[in-house]
Amino acid sequence: MAETATLVTNKPAARVAEPVRRRGPRCSQWYLHAVLIACAALMVFPFLWQILTAFKTITESRAVPPVFFPESLDLGAFERFFATVPFGSMLGVSVGALVMRVIGQLVVCTLAAYGFARFRFPGRNVLFVLFLVMLMAPSQLFLIAQFDLMKALGLLNTVPAIAIPGIFSAFGTFLLRQAFLALPADYEEAARLDGANSFQIFWRIMLPMVGPTVAALAVLTSLYSWNDLLWPLIVTSSPDTMTLPVGLANLQGQYGTDYPTLMAGSFIASLPLVLIFIALQRQFFAGIASSGLKG
Numbered sequence: 001m002a003e004t005a006t007l008v009t010n011k012p013a014a015r016v017a018e019p020v021r022r023r024g025p026r027c028s029q030w031y032l033h034a035v036l037i038a039c040a041a042l043m044v045f046p047f048l049w050q051i052l053t054a055f056k057t058i059t060e061s062r063a064v065p066p067v068f069f070p071e072s073l074d075l076g077a078f079e080r081f082f083a084t085v086p087f088g089s090m091l092g093v094s095v096g097a098l099v100m101r102v103i104g105q106l107v108v109c110t111l112a113a114y115g116f117a118r119f120r121f122p123g124r125n126v127l128f129v130l131f132l133v134m135l136m137a138p139s140q141l142f143l144i145a146q147f148d149l150m151k152a153l154g155l156l157n158t159v160p161a162i163a164i165p166g167i168f169s170a171f172g173t174f175l176l177r178q179a180f181l182a183l184p185a186d187y188e189e190a191a192r193l194d195g196a197n198s199f200q201i202f203w204r205i206m207l208p209m210v211g212p213t214v215a216a217l218a219v220l221t222s223l224y225s226w227n228d229l230l231w232p233l234i235v236t237s238s239p240d241t242m243t244l245p246v247g248l249a250n251l252q253g254q255y256g257t258d259y260p261t262l263m264a265g266s267f268i269a270s271l272p273l274v275l276i277f278i279a280l281q282r283q284f285f286a287g288i289a290s291s292g293l294k295g
Contacts, residue, residue: 054264061259077260085247094243097162098225104167105221113176114202134170161235172217179213212286219280244269
């Protein structure tokens with residue numbers, strides 16, 4: 001017994017676990033950060049070039065080799081832009097078409113998506129497949145039919161003619177359908193037990209829960225509406241009913257282009273989109289991340 005006790009007491013003491021030291025980022029992570037920084041620089045460079053060109057003179061914008069930094073900040077391009085383009089009326093038309101298109105698309109797409117996701121009716125899957133087929137068809141395929149429809153309704157050279165075709169979106173319906181499918185059915189069952197009807201469940205319970213996805217769709221729709229050029233160019237012929245992209249396109253001459261003026265106008269026209277994205281960026285990324293591809 002004494003020998004056993006001696007052996008036990010002579011055993012080396014158990015090692016105390018040392019705190020794990022955090023190692024620095026691996027080499028692969030450094031490479032990943034370097035690639036991301038390079039990609040970010042490539043994306044920012046055109047925007048930086050646009051801003052710098054807006055402050056150049058016409059001679060500097062056509063210099064060979066190209067001049068990156070202007071010698072002085074010349075505001076002549078901004079003066080020529082406001083003197084050439086009816087900015088006030090075009091801004092009003094662009095904003096009006098954007099608001100009408102965003103509100104209309106959110107109303108139509110949320111209702112259609114909720115119906116596809118939460119209701120069971122004959123032909124639901126076939127009808128939804130037809131919606132997805134529209135995503136594969138180019139938008140130019142519908143231009144003639146849409147123009148004839150706007151002409152028959154007497155809406156040419158008006159803001160509704162610019163906004164109405166963009167209200168119906170297969171992509172928006174698909175995106176919101178995925179968001180509604182991800183919600184548990186327990187909320188609907190509890191609301192029905194409390195006496196709520198289908199519209200009350202949709203408006204008061206389900207729609208607020210997919211708010212981030214709705215905000216993401218609003219940002220994407222605003223982007224498409226603000227930058228749309230082809231359709232407003234077709235349905236408008238008067239400068240008072242043209243949008244800003246159409247006005248910017250008219251600045252490009254047949255034999256030469258005043259690039260500082262064009263870049264100044266493009267910079268001014270892009271500011272509203274930047275402000276919208278800054279205001280809704282958190283909801284935008286949350287909506288894209290939460291929509292998923294379930295179902």
